[in-house]
Structures are given as structure tokens and as C-alpha cells.
Amino acid sequence: MANYFNTLPIREQLNQLGIAEFMDSAEFADGVEALKGKKIVIVGCGAQGLNQGLNLRDSGLDVSYALRKEAIEQKRDSWKNATDNNFNVGTYEELIPTADLVINLTPDKQHTSVINAVMPLMKQGATLSYSHGFNIVEEGMQIRPDITVIMVAPKCPGSEVRAEYLRGFGVPTLIAVHPENDPQEKGWPEAKAYCVGTGGHRAGVLKSSFVAEVKSDLMGEQTILCGLLQTGSILSFDKMVEKGIDPGYASKLVQYGVEVITEALKHGGVSGMMDRLSNPAKVKAFELSEELKDIMRPLFQKHQDDIMSGHFSKTMMEDWANGDANLLKWRAETGETAFEKTPAGDVKIDEQEYFDNYVLMSAFIRAGVELAFETMVQAGIKPESAYYESLHETPLIANTIARKKLFEMNRVISDTAEYGCYLFDQACKPLLADFMKKIDTDVVGKNYNEGKDGSVDNIKLVQINEKLRNHEVEVVGRKLRKAMTAMKAIKTV
């Protein structure tokens, strides 16, 4: 199988990369009609599989689950998830041949084997849906020409997909149709109907392509979402301990601080996050982040270049073939860091304290979000796609760190994201060595405002605010966030 993207002429590469259109709600006026009465079979019943299936069924659609024979015989969790909720469950052989729409919601890594098992069983003219395009774009999986291939990707964890649906809302969703596989031109109507069935149409839908989704998704997860959060967390913790801050406090400030600080992104974007700081702290965070952007820009560019050329997926797939040797080694190393091994102290930290005592994290986040966004857009990805894969997902990933630190983050994200995260982290730490030498506890561990009178140069502040608010990620973000109204309150831990 050859990398699909690399087989395309440059004009077609740019064309597919550039598909990103925020869809008008009128486009969903037909509701679930295109799938009404059709047989939907979901492969995989983990968090996404189960929760999407519950929503689709509650929208009046006919949903069953196809599981591997062993999963059924051994009554694994996927089998229990499906049967406990009164779903019809069967083997691939039993259910796939009856399906009008097969939804593949298994982990990325299993896609090739799942598709190879499922495709021969699918009936003529059926539809196959993915929630991530790696298999098609990077692995170059070729789907039988009579089959329609679509993508529906809710941009939230499965539990949220369900919770928001039942509240009468939904989560932002990206949909696509693979141009090589749309023989009957039913791809878009079905993708839209599927999206309505999960509630996604109520929270903003981005029309994308398999290519745009993969190239932006990989970039986001490797750099700002996972890579930089990991690097920033570890460097912050080590710095505090080096400077004599209580390790329990340091551990808690980092573990929960990442979440509390990035929550602010959900409501007001980067400038909303920076507005949580006092004026002097904002100026400081701005200056630090400018410096960080200059230092890290070449690394962000390298990641984007390797993703575009296919070098990243090639080396990662070599590691798959090698029994995940690198991945497992790096995972073990992350488990051994001092941050990971120091439990959060039993201290109460107020919401505002996370901002005041951790100016450095706001600087990391601003630098990372803007850099990832800028680099993607420079590479031909549209701002809307770049927004979802940078700013939008940052608080969602930060939430996993708050649960059980980096180990949990790396467990929850895909192996693909985890692999890229380690690559970034290993390159980024040495790059920031000199920068970190200058960092003291005023920006990480202690209240930056202490002993300062709060006054700043007004003109400077105006300029900084202008620069923050007018960045393209903010402009496009304001537009997209308007569509996702029902935001939850900022949490305190």
C-alpha cells in the first residue's frame, strides 16, 4: 500500500488539503432521512463506538454491533457494553453482509486488519465510515470501488458525545467524503445524516477531507496538544523542585494547572486565557511566549514537513512492524519522570492561583497554539481545520493530564499521537535548555504579582492586547465558538 497523499499531483494535494467549510445549519434540514430504515453496523464498542451508537439509535436509526468472535465468546467489555444496552450483537460474518453502512470505530492501529476482514463481506454499494483518515491517507488502503467511503469525526471524547446529545446539544464534528470512493454520490447526504444522528449538527460542523483531517490532526497532536503539554509539564515541575518549591505543590500546580488554564481557551481563546492574568503577568507571559515561538518554530516546521512528506508515518509504521520497540521504550521512560512519580500534594489551590502562580504555562500554551496554527496554515491547511486541531482540542487533552498525569494522557490518545508526542518531546527539551536556565519561581511556583505594584506601560499593554486578539486563530475561533454555545463553567479543583 502506498501513501495516498503522495500519489496525488500537487494540484490535487492542495485541493484536498484546502477543503474546510463551516456548514450552515440549513444543510442539515433533511435530518437523518438518508439513513432512515437502513441497517447500520458499528465495528468496535469502546467509548466512541458505544456512545455514537446510543445516539444514532436514539435518533431513530437501526444500529447493531459487529464484534470479533473471540470478543463475543469471552464476553469482553465491548460485548458487555453492547448487550447491556440491548443492542443486537453478532460476528462480522453475521452482520456485515446485511449492512448498508459500516462504521469503523476501532483503534487506528487495527484499521488495516479490520478493513481487510470487513471489506470482502460488505454488500455491493454499501458505505464505509471512518472517524480518522490515517488508514486511507497514510497507509493507502484501497477500498472496493463500489463502496462509498465517508468520515464523521466528533471532536470530543465518546462520553461527551453522549452527554451533550442527551442535553439536547452535540459536539463539534468534522465530516468528509473520500473523492476516490463516492460512486453513487450518496456520500455527503449520508455523512450529514450520520452527523445529525449523533447531534453534531447542533454544535458546528466542518466539511473537510480525509487528507486535511489527517495532516492537521497529526500536526496538532504531535505539537501543541500532546508534545508541548508533556514537555511544558515536565520542565515546569523540574524547575520548581530545583528551586526548592515543595514537590507536592509543584506536582499539583502542574497536573491541574494545565487543565484550569486551558479551560479558559474554550470561552475566550488565547486572549481570554491571557486576560485571566494581571497586567504585569500578561506582559511577562507575552514576552516569554514570543521568545518560545522563536525558539520552537523550526521544530514545529520540521514536524509539519515530516507529516506532509509521509516521513513521519513511514517511520512510525516501521516501528509497528518492529513490535512497537520505540513506542514501548519511550512510554516506559515517561512513566519514570519525577513529575509522574510525585503525587499531587493535599493542598487547596484556588482557580486564580493556577493563573497567578503559573504564568509560564500560559506562555507555553499561547506559543504552542499560535505556532501550531500558523505552521498548519502555512502548509496549506485552512484556518478552520487548523483551529480544531490546535486550540479547540487543547483543553480536552489537558483534561486527561488532570486525571492521571502524562501516563493517562498517553494512554487515552491514539498510539499514533503518542508516538509523535514522544518525538516532539525528545527534540523540544534540549531546544529549551537555555531558555529554562533563565526561568525562576516568579513565573512557575510563586505568585508573579507579589511585591509588584501592578502598573505597566499602557501603550505596551494596548499593543500586546491587539496582537493577541487579532491573531488569525482568534478571529476564526470567535466565529467557530459562536456555533458551540453551551459551554460549561470553568472548573476548580
Add this chain to the structure above:
Amino acid sequence: MPKSIHIDRLNLAYAGKSIWKDLSWTIYPNEHYVLGGKSGSGKTSLGKYLAAHHDAVYIANWYQFTNLEGDRNFYYQQRYNRHQGKDTLTVRAELTHYAQKEGLDIRDIQHKLQAFGYEEMLDSQLIELSSGEHKKLQLIKGLWLKPTLLIIDEPYTGLDKQSRKVLNEWLDELATEGVQLILITNDEQVPNSINSYAHIVEGKLVREETQDALIQDAVRQQKNIPEFLKVIPHTDHEYMFQLKDVHIKYGEKEVLKGIDWEVKVGERWLLQGANGSGKSTLLSLINGDHPQSYGLDITLFGKKRGSGESIWDIKEKIGMISPEMHWYFDQQATVWHTLASGFYDSIGWFIDVKFQEKKQIEELMNFFDLTEYKDQLLHSLPLGKQRLALLARSIIKNPPLLVLDEPCQGLDYNQARYFNDVVDELCQYGKTLIYVGHYESQLPKGIDHKIELAHGQVKAIEHNIENVLK
């Protein structure tokens, strides 16, 4: 040696309105209080103030629990959705953890758990508990501490008769052991040890000789029911719903065991049963919230369940309120948003409210005396007002079927009577009613059928009831 508690000249204002004006209160040893009076008079705030400034335990009128990550992002149907990940602690783990934290011994409350019928719950996850069971857990944790001063805000909310009796006996027991009680309630069945009564009148604390002397909210002035609610909903089926031999299982645990229940259009049913007997689960089958309803023999509004209808098609025909829905309601919804969301059956979120709908919202806010609160956050109002807003939400679209699960929780006697009169009036205009309530004194008069559950089974069904209030 027990000491008296003195409160001296307290002042409190909320939203520009003065609540307490130089409020003073002396609580002598051996006095056990009922603090009653009008809603919005500052009772809850006074309870919290006392607890914060004296060595006391305060049990709030609202319970909370978190998942294992300390998160509270639950939705009210989550109880019914099954997945293998364990999100919340079990009751046993929660109690063990609490005992450790507070230096208590779980063996000391073994017989209380038994009395509350709580022993079989020990291995359930917190998310699986009904609202009444959550309330009991909250009470157990507070009473277990045996504090010198125990303040309970609305102790009886959601408790069934038996649990209420157990609670009162336990409170009497504590009183003899030297625990001083302050119960914030307008309920009349209080423990025998209560010997003092007080309410807040014009910002000052006033003591009374008897509980009867405590001022209740005035009987509200009758207003005409808005015209749009007088429209008889169109139905083209004889039965509102039919359930046949319905079983619900969670793993090995069976919570509904072969329920048969048919309700015809226009009937007014009372659904009763002890806490945890399966009432809410049964209702969740009717309003589309239970995933296991697919594949069961259920007919809703003349259509077989699972024949292509969406849960939104079902909810459109039902006006629903329940303690759980209240508990999980959007924290950021204003009173106006709350009512508006009733048109879309969403939790505080809606698309685009049309002119006619806006008019209905206005009329209904006026009818329930909610207009002055319309831009306030729902959660900032006294509990009774929150309830009224949610009740208004449930009828805003003039649905053919009303499912009112303990709608009067948190309302005092007069508010409850007023509300039930409204329900009776609505029923005159063709609505079908399913009503859950523990106390005969707090029911709509028009109820003409009754179903009683016990341990997930139908214990009794009565038809053609003449007077349910008897």
C-alpha cells in the same frame, strides 16, 4: 459544659434586597429547633452562617457527588447508560473512604444502614442511586459524625415514609446523646425532641411557642390559567402507553421484574413506591431515556418503541420534571432560558425561539409569579422557585402527557397545594397525568388511578379512585 450560641445583629442583602436586618438569635443548650417560615426569608443562609461560625455540621438541601476524577460532569440519564468503565465509587467505598477521613468506624452505623434499607445498595455505584437514596447517604454521613450542633436544611426532601420515620428516630437518639438540632423545614412531622420554633420575619429572628405559628407562604392568588394550556392536545390512540412484561437488568441485578402497565389517554395516575423501588427507572422507559427500552414490549403514543422514532419525537409529547433533572440542570441557565428550553426538550439550550413561543413564556412566567426573576440564574433562586420554573418548563409546550416525578419536592404546603391545583386544572383540558408523590396530603385531587411498586414489581394497581386525598 454546653454553652449557648449567640448571634448578634446580622445583616444580609441579596440583589439589592435586604434579607436580614440586625438579626439576633440566642440558642440555649437543650433547645432543638425547627427553623421555618417563608421561602426566600434567609433560612438557608442562616443555617450556613451558623455552620461556618460555630462548631457545627451542616447538611445542605442539595447533594453532590463526583466521579473518580473529581469531576461532576454528569447528565441525568447517565444512570441508565451502561458501560464497563467504572466512573464513580461504590457506596461501600464511599463510606469506607469517609470513615477513614473522619476517623469513624463503619460498624457503628451498620444498624442504621439496615434501617434505611441501605445494605443492598452497598455495591452500587453512586451514579446508580436514585435521588432519595442520595439524600439518605448524605444524611447518614452527617448524622454519623454526631456533632455538637447539627443543622439540616430540608431533611425530608425525597424520603419515603419509612425512611422519614427512621430519620426522626435517629435524630431523637442523637438529641438524647447531647447533639443539638436545628432543622430547617416547614414539614410537620418532625422528631419528638424538637422543642423550639423560630422563623425570620421582616429580617429578624422571631421565636414562637408552636410550629403552627410559623408563617407559611401566603396562599397565592388564583390567576387564570393561560389560554394556550386550555387547548386539548390531539391524540389518535386509545392508550398513552402500554408496557408488557418489562424487565430491566444491570448485569446480574434486576431492577424491574416483569412490569405490566397500561395507561389510557386522559387517565390520571399516581405512581408510588419506596425509595429505590424502581419508579424513576420505570418512568425513564416512558420518556425515552432508557437504552434498554429497545427490544422490550413497549408501545408509546400508539407506536411500538424502537420502530424508527427518535427520543426527541417521544419527548416532544411529554412534559417532564424529576429531582434528577433538577439536579443535573444547566448551571448557567436563566429562568427565561429554563422555560424556553422546554420547547426543545433540551437542558437549558435552545435554537431560536419564535414569537408565539416568547409570548407563551411570558404568560407562564406571569402565571407562576416568576417574571421578576426572569434574568436570574436558575440556581441562584430559593429551591421552591427553582422548582416552579422547572414545572413551568414542563408544561410550556402544552404536552398531552405530564410526567411529574415528585414535583413538589422543595415546595412548602401552600406552594404544593397551589401547584397541584394547577395540575388538576390542566387535567380538565385533556392531559394525561403520571404523578409521583410520597404524601397523600400533597397530591392533585383529580388522581383516579394508582400503581404501587415494591422491589421492582407491581405491588398493587387501583382503578377509579374516588378521592385520593381521603
